[in-house]
Amino acid sequence: MAGCAAAKELIKAGREVVIFEAAAGLGGRARSWHRSEIEPSVGINLWFTSFYKLMFERIREYGLEDQLVEMSNNVIVVDKGKPAELLSDSMRSLLTYPHVGLRDRIGFLTGTLKETVKRKQLDIFDPVALAPFDDGTTAAQYARKSLSQRGFDNLLRPEIESFWLWRCEDISAAHVRAMQAQVAGAKFYVFRNGMEVIAERNAEGADIRLEHEVTELQVDDGRVHITARSADGETRSEEFDDVVVATTASVAAKLTAALPNDLVGRDTREFLETQVYEPALSVSYLVDFSSMPSEAHIVAAGADDPPVKTIITFPRTVRDEKGKPVDKHLAFVYPGRAQTRRLLTLSPEEQYAETKRLVTELWPDFPADAEPFEIASRPQAMPLPAPGRYRMSARVIGLQHAPVVFAGDYFTSPISEAAMLSGIRAAEKLTQTG
Structure with a gap:
């Protein structure tokens, strides 16, 4: 998603763009599998919500409104074998939620309302906006300021860990605060035939090389040399003005390990190499x-x-x-x-x-x-958005410059909207200097 978003901005700026994609289709982790035996044929549908501003801009631009399916936000929390509904947009659901006491319900509601007031500042997609809130506190430490251990384990922890796969003890409180600020009252959607349609439309006008894995990246006299291997094993090197490295952080670190520090500085290397x-x-x-x-x-x-x-x-x-x-x-x-x-x-x-x-x-x-x-x-x-990660991310964004820039959801959150914002920012770095 990040690379295709960058491609769209660069094409709009008059650049010729080549996309090297190791997989058989665009979209990265937002891409779904498809099976003809079911209708809709798409497999896991990635959810997105009504506060995804960029996503809805693209949906309207591409006329994809008929692809949207509104979904229930029905969360059923199971505590010691006992299920109970917890709906994010239902005050009644929270106030009657049986797994915690009244004090925790009120504490959770008060905390959510408090963060909702800061909705514009607590932008979950933007590490620059979140950096001031990333004070080293973990989500677990933040939650225990207003919730008992039982309240934390039955209210906030299920809302975070069931969707994101992390432990609240390992992630920044800024992430949870941003989620609380944005999710209240939000509507949830999926694409009928998969979210990758956005990546595919964003990439229109680019020279797309599917099943081409980039194996080497070098810079010589300001020119970027990219070596890629195709699905049939053929290896080919080409020369470009600049590059957006839109991969996982570990792959980005490996591809750029040999580049000099004036192109990829120490802070950027540390950021890429320590991502978990x-x-x-x-x-x-x-x-x-x-x-x-x-x-x-x-x-x-x-x-x-x-x-x-x-x-x-x-x-x-x-x-x-x-x-x-x-x-x-x-x-x-x-x-x-x-x-x-x-x-x-x-x-x-x-x-x-x-x-x-x-x-x-x-x-x-x-x-x-x-x-x-x-x-x-x-x-x-x-x-993993570990404590301090957003501050580090904001610093690295400020350090990026042509001819090598980076994009990916690891800059903020594993969300399609965050990936697209990262790609747009990377493209801006190249168009500003190019």
Whole structure:
């Protein structure tokens, strides 16, 4: 998403743009898998919300309004086997939420209202805006100022850890404060056929080289030399004016390791090399429509790392043997952190069997006849916004200059909107100096 957003801005500025993409399609981690057996055919739908300003600008520009599907924000928190709804846009849901006492409910509500007043300053997509709030405090430390341990484990922790895969003890309080400021009253959407359509439209006008992995990046006399290997093994080097390195931080660090410090300074190298990612694994099953809550995030409460952290259900239509449409749910199961690492070492057959066994610890009524459908794994899925990360990110953004600049969601949050903003800023650095 970051690279394609940068491409759009550079093309608009009159530049000729070449995109090297190692995968078979554009979109990076925002790209979904597709299966013709289901309708819509898209797999995991990445959610986005009504406060994604750039996303909605692009949707209107490209006439994609008919691709939007509004989703329920139904969160079901399971504490010691007992489920309870927690809706982010429902005051009644919060005030009647049974897993915590009245004092915690009021504390959570008061904290949310307090941060909502600072909505413009607490921009979750913009590290420059968040840097002043990134004072080294963790999300857990911030939460305990207004919530009891039980309130934290059953209110704030499920809202963060079930969506982001991190531990609140490891991330900056600025991230949580920004989420609280933005999410209250927000509407949630998915693209009917996948979010990658935005990346594809942003990249229109570029020379797109799919399945071309960049293996080397050098700069000589101010000119950028890029070597890429195609899917058939052919290696080719080309020369360019400048480059936006829009990859994961670890790949960016490796590609630019040999560049001199006047191009990639010490702070930038440290920023790239110390970025930490959480791996992700989603194991999906087709289940009978009536067997699971619809459009729901079923999440585990508590401080422990559970076997399964989250189940997300999306309605889908399949065809039976006679071609008749049948409503089903596509249930995505996300294991806990330790189980994710273990399951990633197993075969797909073992992953399906083990996850199906583990999921009943969160949701005992998970259908025994659930049909294994698709597995998606990402060893580097979620860049971790550790305390101090936004301050460091803002500093690195200020240091960037032609001919080598960087873009990616690791500058702020693993959100498509943040990735696009990062790409736009990188392009601005090149057009300002070019």
